[in-house]
Every structure is written in C-alpha cells, then in structure tokens.
Amino acid sequence: MIRLSKRLEVLASFISNEDSLVDVGCDHGYLSIYLKKNNKCKRVICSDINQNALDSAIKNIKDSNLQIDCYLSDGLKDIPMNNIDTILIAGMGSSTIIDILKNKDKLSSVKKIVLQSNNNHEELRRFMNDIGYYLEREEFVFDKGKWYVMMLYSKSNKKNSDSEIKYGYINKDYGLYLLNTYQELLKKIPSDNDDYLKYEKKMKEIKTIIK
Ligand SMILES: C[S@@+](CC[C@H](N)C(=O)[O-])C[C@H]1O[C@@H](n2cnc3c(N)ncnc32)[C@H](O)[C@@H]1O
Numbered sequence: 001m002i003r004l005s006k007r008l009e010v011l012a013s014f015i016s017n018e019d020s021l022v023d024v025g026c027d028h029g030y031l032s033i034y035l036k037k038n039n040k041c042k043r044v045i046c047s048d049i050n051q052n053a054l055d056s057a058i059k060n061i062k063d064s065n066l067q068i069d070c071y072l073s074d075g076l077k078d079i080p081m082n083n084i085d086t087i088l089i090a091g092m093g094s095s096t097i098i099d100i101l102k103n104k105d106k107l108s109s110v111k112k113i114v115l116q117s118n119n120n121h122e123e124l125r126r127f128m129n130d131i132g133y134y135l136e137r138e139e140f141v142f143d144k145g146k147w148y149v150m151m152l153y154s155k156s157n158k159k160n161s162d163s164e165i166k167y168g169y170i171n172k173d174y175g176l177y178l179l180n181t182y183q184e185l186l187k188k189i190p191s192d193n194d195d196y197l198k199y200e201k202k203m204k205e206i207k208t209i210i211k
Pocket of ligand 1: 025047048049050073096100
C-alpha cells in the first residue's frame with residue numbers, strides 16, 4: 001500500500017469528492033492513486049512531460065488495480081480538458097507552473113487549482129490573481145526537513161490584498177522560518193545594497209503580521 005508523505009497528505013486534503021482533476025507532473029502517481037483508491041475525488045487523470053515518470057505512474061496504477069487515464073504532455077497541451085474542473089500541480093518551480101497555466105484555452109472549465117511550488121511564491125500568487133483565481137487557503141507544511149507552501153485557488157474576480165500576495169496566509173511557524181532565512185541572507189549582503197533594504201522591509205512586514 002502507498003503511504004503518502006505529509007506534503008502529499010495535505011495536498012490530498014485540498015481535493016474534495018466533487019472534483020474532477022488532472023494531476024500535472026504526476027511523476028510516480030502516488031497522489032492520484034491515493035485519491036482514486038479512497039474515493040476522494042470524482043475523477044482523476046495523470047500526466048507528465050517525462051516518459052519514465054509516466055511509466056512509473058502507469059506501473060503503480062496497475063499494481064494498485066486501478067483504472068486512471070494517463071497522458072504524456074507538456075503541461076496541459078495534450079490533455080483533453082472536457083469535464084475537468086480542477087488542476088493540481090505540485091513539486092515544480094513557479095516559472096514552470098506559470099508557463100503551464102498560461103495556456104488560457106485549457107482553463108475555461110477550471111474552477112479550482114491546487115498548487116505546491118518550490119519557490120517564488122509571491123510571483124505565483126500575483127500571476128494567479130492576474131488570470132482570475134483567488135487564493136482561498138494556504139497551508140505551510142514542514143516535511144522531511146523542508147518547508148512546503150500549498151495553495152488552494154478558486155476561479156473568482158476577487159483579488160487578494162497586497163499582504164496576501166506577498167506572504168499568503170502566513171502563520172507564525174513559517175513566518176519565523178522566513179525571518180531566520182532573511183536574517184542569514186542579510187549577513188552576506190552589504191547594508192547599502194538594495195537587496196539588504198528589501199529583506200529588511202520584508203522582515204519588518206512579516207513581524208507585524210505574525211506578532
Ligand atoms: C518533483 S516531481 C513532483 C511529482 C509530484 N507532483 C509530487 O508533488 O510529488 C515533478 C514532476 O513534474 C514533471 N514536470 C516538469 N515539468 C513539467 C511540465 N511542463 N509538464 C508536465 N510535467 C512536468 C517532471 O517530469 C516530474 O515528474
């Protein structure tokens with residue numbers, strides 16, 4: 001039986017049994033297999049740009065005695081989106097996620113997007129508002145020595161506040177982690193450098209939010 005990591009468990013909790021989703025960049029397919037096996041979603045399809053990754057998902061799906069459609073595809077390009085209302089993209093950088101979601105034609109029926117990006121969260125949050133998705137919920141998870149940021153978006157004309165774009169729904173633990181990261185960066189930057197002032201400002205803002 002597949003045991004989900006804490007990161008994948010939290011991502012799974014963002015999916016409801018009403019959702020018909022595509023797991024973009026499914027790799028081993030663990031999350032999709034878990035969702036399907038436990039009836040946590042209405043429908044799931046798997047896709048990956050890499051044939052070896054997709055082959056491993058296909059093998060794991062077969063070993064789990066499940067039937068899940070799998071597609072070799074760069075992002076959403078070759079995925080039939082009929083009846084798909086949810087997209088899940090996890091374990092990639094923000095620039096790859098943004099490139100994938102720039103494919104506007106593929107988003108017409110998509111009401112919900114679940115993301116876990118490894119970097120540049122502010123840039124990703126800004127982009128998501130620009131394409132008409134609102135950050136409803138965010139979870140910060142510490143798993144195997146690393147912090148992960150999980151985002152739940154819904155289609156909406158509503159815009160997130162400046163603070164939500166910059167820091168999401170930051171909590172105390174993740175805030176303290178960011179403060180420590182910026183503190184370490186400041187040690188390496190001359191104090192008259194623009195980046196020094198940028199990180200100093202961020203630290204002040206984070207302290208205000210989490211206090
Ligand atoms: C680090 S793995 C993450 C796997 C899984 N989503 C997870 O969170 O555990 C990233 C996967 O994304 C795939 N990938 C990268 N760029 C992609 C793209 N443009 N379209 C589809 N899949 C992509 C990679 O081949 C790889 O299997």
